[in-house]
Amino acid sequence: MCLFIQIYYIFFNGQFLLKTSKNAYLEQPKIQIKSPMKIYTKTGDKGTTQLVGGTRVPKHHLRIEAYGTLDELMSHIGLLADSVSDENLRAELREIQKKLFTLGTFIALDPEKAVLKNGKKRLDIRDISDDDIAFLENRIDAMNAGLPPMQYFILPGGHPVVSFCHIARTVCRRAERRMTALFESQPFDYKHIKYVNRLSDYLFVLARKLLKDLQAEEIPWIPEK
Numbered sequence: 001m002c003l004f005i006q007i008y009y010i011f012f013n014g015q016f017l018l019k020t021s022k023n024a025y026l027e028q029p030k031i032q033i034k035s036p037m038k039i040y041t042k043t044g045d046k047g048t049t050q051l052v053g054g055t056r057v058p059k060h061h062l063r064i065e066a067y068g069t070l071d072e073l074m075s076h077i078g079l080l081a082d083s084v085s086d087e088n089l090r091a092e093l094r095e096i097q098k099k100l101f102t103l104g105t106f107i108a109l110d111p112e113k114a115v116l117k118n119g120k121k122r123l124d125i126r127d128i129s130d131d132d133i134a135f136l137e138n139r140i141d142a143m144n145a146g147l148p149p150m151q152y153f154i155l156p157g158g159h160p161v162v163s164f165c166h167i168a169r170t171v172c173r174r175a176e177r178r179m180t181a182l183f184e185s186q187p188f189d190y191k192h193i194k195y196v197n198r199l200s201d202y203l204f205v206l207a208r209k210l211l212k213d214l215q216a217e218e219i220p221w222i223p224e225k
Contacts, residue, residue: 062185176196
C-alpha cells in the first residue's frame with residue numbers, strides 16, 4: 001500500500017486529521033494517530049492499489065506512477081539532506097520534503113471523490129500555494145547571484161553530495177513528466193506541476209552552489225569534433 005494511502009486510511013481510520021499551520025512555512029504539522037499502523041495489508045497482492053477516496057486501480061496506473069515518483073523524489077532529497085553539513089540547508093530540504101508529501105497526497109486523491117457527501121473537501125489540509133513556488137524562486141535567485149555565469153554545459157558530478165543533488169533533480173524531472181501525462185487525461189491544479197518544475201531548477205542551482213561551497217570543480221561537457 002502506498003505511503004500516502006497508508007497515512008490516509010490506517011493512521012486516521014478514514015478521517016484525514018493532518019493539520020498544518022497556515023502561518024509558518026517551517027512549522028511541523030501535527031498528526032493525531034488513532035490506531036497502530038500495519039505495514040502489510042495484503043490488499044495489493046493482485047496488482048491493484050487504493051487511491052485516496054477508496055477507488056482501486058492497477059499499480060501501473062498513471063496516477064500511481066505520478067505520486068510514486070514524487071515518493072521516490074522525497075527519498076532522494078532525504079539522502080541529500082542527510083549528506084549536507086549546512087544545518088539551514090538541511091532544514092530547508094526537510095521542508096521541501098513536506099511540501100512534496102502534501103503534493104503527493106493531492107495527486108493520490110481520486111478527483112471524482114474529492115468532495116464528501118456533506119459538501120466538504122475530503123482533504124482538509126493546506127495545498128501547495130503561490131507562496132511555496134515564490135519561496136523556491138527566491139532561493140534560486142539568491143543562490144544564483146553568488147555563482148559565476150554558465151559558459152558551457154556541465155556534467156553531473158564533481159563531488160558525491162553534488163551527485164546526490166543531480167540525481168534528485170533528474171528524478172524531479174521524471175516526476176514532472178509523469179504529472180504532465182496525468183494532467184492531459186485528468187486535469188488538476190496546475191500549481192502542482194509548476195511547483196515541481198521550479199523545484200528541478202532549484203536543485204540544479206543548488207548543485208552548482210554545493211560544488212562551489214565544497215571547492216570542487218565543475219566538469220564541462222566539451223563535444224568532440
